[in-house]
Amino acid sequence: MAKLLFLTGKLAEHSLHQVIESILADKKQSPFEYEVKHIGVSVAALMTPSLIARRVPKVENIDKFILPGLCQGDLEPLVAQ
Numbered sequence: 001m002a003k004l005l006f007l008t009g010k011l012a013e014h015s016l017h018q019v020i021e022s023i024l025a026d027k028k029q030s031p032f033e034y035e036v037k038h039i040g041v042s043v044a045a046l047m048t049p050s051l052i053a054r055r056v057p058k059v060e061n062i063d064k065f066i067l068p069g070l071c072q073g074d075l076e077p078l079v080a081q
Helices: 013-025 049-055
Strands: 002-008 032-038 064-066
Touching: 002 013, 013 032
Parallel strands: 002 032, 002 064
Antiparallel strands: none
């Protein structure tokens, strides 16, 4: 089973948990495990790949990072972790 790490800001953290739980509530078996982590910014749209790379410690056992839709830039700093 895939493990996803959703990165978000402080303001969206609670709502993101609710949305994911509502999606998974309709499933008999969860298609993935997940963790939600805010990285110390208020607004998720203000995240940049270099900011994320600095604030997210090395993460083990995560298959994919899910970033906010407005996060733009070179994702190589995240891939290099």
